[in-house]
C-alpha cells in the first residue's frame with residue numbers, strides 16, 4: 001500500500017470490450033489507494049456503474065458524444081452500430097477533445113490512460129502529463145499490426161510465431177471491417193493504434209508474460225519503449241449479482257456439463273444465412289444449447305430470423321436469445337459444458353478461467369489471432385473450420401463441438417488437460433497480485449520521474 005499516490009484519468013474507446021477492462025484495472029489501482037477519473041459516454045454509465053467497487057476513489061464523468069453524419073442520432077457506443085461504422089464513432093470521439101481538456105484542467109491528473117484517442121499524448125504534453133496507451137486486445141494483435149501489408153500466412157521478419165497469424169482463408173475478417181461510408185473521418189484504426197503506440201510514454205498491455213511474453217518483447221523492440229504488463233486483471237466475482245432466475249431454472253433442467261452455450265460478444269452481428277447456419281449447427285450437435293447473439297443483419301428480432309421449423313424441433317432443449325446475458329455466471333453454471341465463443345479478448349480470458357470445453361468461431365481479425373493463440377499454441381480449444389470464403393457450415397460447427405464434447409474423445413481429453421493446466425496458471429492469485437504490484441510500482445516511477453535500467 002506504500003509509496004506515492006497518484007491520480008489517473010482514463011479515457012477508453014466507447015466499447016464494452018474496452019471500457020470494462022479499463023474499469024477492472026481502475027479497481028485494482030483504487031484498491032491500493034490511488035484515484036481515478038473515468039470518462040465515458042452517458043449511456044455507458046448504467047452498464048458499468050456496478051463494476052465500480054471503490055466509488056470513493058473512482059469517479060465517473062460523462063462526455064457528450066457529438067453527432068457525426070452517417071451515424072444514427074444519439075449513438076454513443078460501438079455496440080449500437082455495425083463494425084463497419086466504427087470509424088465514424090471514432091471521429092465523434094475526436095470531437096470530444098475540448099471536453100477532455102476541460103476535465104484535465106479541472107481534475108489535474110498525474111497520468112492519462114487511453115487507447116484509441118490517438119491525440120491524448122498531445123493534450124497531455126500541453127499539461128506536462130505522462131500517458132499510458134493501455135492495450136486491451138492481445139499482444140499478438142498489436143504485434144501483427146506493427147508490420148501491416150504482408151502476405152497472409154507468412155510471418156514478417158522477427159515475428160515471434162508461425163501459428164498466431166491470419167491465413168489466406170481469414171481474408172473475410174478484413175472485409176467485415178471495411179467502412180461502408182464515404183465520409184472523411186480522419187485516421188483509420190491502424191493509424192490510430194500505431195500513432196498511440198508511438199506517442200505514448202509507455203505501453204501497457206492486459207496480458208500475461210506466461211501466455212504472450214514473446215509478443216510483448218516483439219512490441220517493446222519494435223516501438224522502442226517500455227511495455228508494462230497488467231496481467232489479465234480479472235474482475236472480482238460480483239457476489240451481489242446472481243444469475244437471473246430464468247437461466248438458473250432453465251439450466252438446472254440439464255445434466256452437469258451437458259449444455260453448449262454460445263455467445264459472440266457485444267459487437268458481432270451475423271448475416272442472416274450465417275446466423276441460421278449457426279442455429280442449425282447447434283441443433284445438429286444433439287446437445288442442449290443456449291445461443292445468446294444479436295438478431296442478424298436486417299432482422300429486428302431473433303424469432304423472425306430463425307430457420308423454418310427450428311423452434312418446434314428444438315423445443316425443450318435449445319434456446320436462441322437476442323438479449324444480453326450474464327456470460328461469466330452462465331459459464332460457471334454446472335450444467336454448462338461447452339462455450340462456443342467469438343474469442344474477443346475479454347471472452348478469451350473468461351473462457352480460460354471457466355472449466356468449459358472451448359470452441360472458437362472468431363469473426364474479426366483480433367479474434368482470429370486470439371483463437372490461434374488458444375487453439376494452436378496453447379492447445380486448449382478447437383476452432384470451427386471455415387471455407388475459403390469465410391463461411392462456416394452447420395456440419396463444421398457441429399463437428400467442432402462434438403470433437404470436444406463426446407465422451408472419451410482423444411482431442412476432448414487433450415484440450416481439457418491443457419485447459420486445466422492453463423486455468424490453474426492464470427487463476428493463481430499470486431500471478432494477478434504480482435502483476436498488479438509491479439505495474440503500480442512502474443507507474444509510481446513514471447509519475448515521480450524515477451528511471452530504472
Ligand SMILES: O=c1ccn([C@@H]2O[C@H](COP(=O)(O)OP(=O)(O)O[C@H]3O[C@H](CO)[C@@H](O)[C@H](O)[C@H]3O)[C@@H](O)[C@H]2O)c(=O)[nH]1
Pocket residue numbers: 015016017018020136137263264265266267268292323324325326327328343344345346347348350364366367
Ligand atoms: O451477452 C453478453 C455478451 C457479452 N458479455 C460480456 O461482454 C464482454 C465482451 O467482451 P469481449 O469478449 O472482449 O467481446 P467484444 O466486446 O465483442 O469485443 C470487442 O472488444 C474486444 C477487446 O476487449 C476485441 O477483442 C473484439 O474484437 C471486439 O469485438 C465479456 O466480458 C462478456 O462476458 C456478457 O456478459 N453478455
